Amino acid sequence: MMNRRQIVSAAAAAAAAAAAAAVAGVPSVRAASYDLLIKGGRVIDPSVGLDGIRDVAITGSRIVAVESNIPGDATDTIDARGKIVAPGLIDIHTHAGRGKESPALALQDGVTGFVDAGSGGPDNIDEIAAVVRGGPQICRALVNVATRTGFTGGELLDINRANVSLVRGAILRNRDVVVGVKARLSEDVAGANDLEGLRRAQEAASTFNLPVMIHIGQSVSPLRAVLALLKRGDIVTHMYAPPPNGILDDHGRLFADVAAARRRGVLFDFGNGTAGHFNWDMVEKATRQGFWPDTLSTDWTATARTTGVVDFPNVMSKFLMFGMPLSQVVACATTNAAKAFDSFSDRGTLNAGAPADVAVMELREGNFEFLDNYQGKRTGRQRLFPFATVLNGKRAPARA
Numbered sequence: 001m002m003n004r005r006q007i008v009s010a011a012a013a014a015a016a017a018a019a020a021a022a023v024a025g026v027p028s029v030r031a032a033s034y035d036l037l038i039k040g041g042r043v044i045d046p047s048v049g050l051d052g053i054r055d056v057a058i059t060g061s062r063i064v065a066v067e068s069n070i071p072g073d074a075t076d077t078i079d080a081r082g083k084i085v086a087p088g089l090i091d092i093h094t095h096a097g098r099g100k101e102s103p104a105l106a107l108q109d110g111v112t113g114f115v116d117a118g119s120g121g122p123d124n125i126d127e128i129a130a131v132v133r134g135g136p137q138i139c140r141a142l143v144n145v146a147t148r149t150g151f152t153g154g155e156l157l158d159i160n161r162a163n164v165s166l167v168r169g170a171i172l173r174n175r176d177v178v179v180g181v182k183a184r185l186s187e188d189v190a191g192a193n194d195l196e197g198l199r200r201a202q203e204a205a206s207t208f209n210l211p212v213m214i215h216i217g218q219s220v221s222p223l224r225a226v227l228a229l230l231k232r233g234d235i236v237t238h239m240y241a242p243p244p245n246g247i248l249d250d251h252g253r254l255f256a257d258v259a260a261a262r263r264r265g266v267l268f269d270f271g272n273g274t275a276g277h278f279n280w281d282m283v284e285k286a287t288r289q290g291f292w293p294d295t296l297s298t299d300w301t302a303t304a305r306t307t308g309v310v311d312f313p314n315v316m317s318k319f320l321m322f323g324m325p326l327s328q329v330v331a332c333a334t335t336n337a338a339k340a341f342d343s344f345s346d347r348g349t350l351n352a353g354a355p356a357d358v359a360v361m362e363l364r365e366g367n368f369e370f371l372d373n374y375q376g377k378r379t380g381r382q383r384l385f386p387f388a389t390v391l392n393g394k395r396a397p398a399r400a
């Protein structure tokens with residue numbers, strides 16, 4: 001009996017031999033046997049700049065080969081002809097930690113890793129952390145800087161809700177899953193406490209060298225003052241939030257401070273959401289000036305599935321409509337997202353040796369209606385649909 005490591009290396013050796021034979025133009029003498037073969041799809045792996053028709057061979061929980069026409073048999077095969085084969089999607093702004101069933105629902109959409117972005121403050125993060133720990137995929141959470149008990153939508157309106165030592169304690173109790181601090185800075189959430197709330201978030205995060213994610217849009221303070229409090233690796237979500245205090249000036253030009261923040265390593269995330277977080281006009285004006293997202297994300301909740309977010313591939317499709325190349329759209333939902341948090345450092349890639357997390361999607365042509373957060377509708381010509389998800393080498397249950 002071989003142990004798993006031996007199986008993996010034997011399979012890798014066989015695959016390498018087959019690849020060498022293919023290069024030499026001779027048929028492989030000894031075909032390998034895999035646990036799963038994803039056959040004939042258009043493999044888009046931005047981590048290695050690959051976009052081409054390939055097979056993906058998986059043994060155990062690892063990818064062992066990505067090549068054309070991999071010979072050999074497999075216990076399970078996914079016929080991916082005509083489909084897009086991408087690294088498993090990583091959604092860095094979702095609220096899938098709120099419901100016990102949510103991680104499995106997200107998995108059906110191709111999401112093999114996610115970050116619940118601030119559903120839990122120091123008072124309820126343990127509940128969120130329990131859901132996140134129990135999810136099938138890699139699930140992580142950001143702790144909200146403010147307590148959420150009695151939460152009515154404006155957790156920072158009372159600055160006393162943001163207690164640095166409570167946030168530190170919440171992180172300490174959940175070091176395995178809490179990967180940063182979230183602060184929501186819009187006027188309805190923080191009022192005039194936006195900058196002080198962010199300072200407290202930074203103070204708590206700095207103890208553990210963690211990033212802070214802020215939710216911008218319609219804040220009391222100008223964005224310039226907010227951005228000045230961000231460090232390299234911090235994340236601005238809802239990057240296309242309409243005014244007041246968005247990323248564009250009164251003439252629709254990108255603020256110099258925003259471009260400067262990106263240059264010094266602040267990340268800009270889409271964060272689809274359902275209310276107040278973006279409109280088509282902002283996306284159009286900003287992208288025309290070359291200001292595209294570093295990462296795409298859903299701001300998903302169980303109800304957002306029916307109100308504009310639908311699923312992660314739907315959110316990705318909105319950027320196809322604006323002319324972002326498919327490989328870049330995939331990068332924003334995989335490779336780039338994986339770089340935002342250390343927990344995903346070995347994800348967002350289909351490279352041999354990587355954990356076998358794969359999103360197989362169908363890119364359909366037609367007329368597809370997409371929604372912003374203001375009932376604005378636009379029609380795109382392409383829409384990605386979830387087709388099959390592989391997590392740790394195993395095919396995930398299909399959507400009901």
Ligand SMILES: [Zn+2]
Nearest residue numbers: 093094117299
């Ligand atoms: Zn959110």
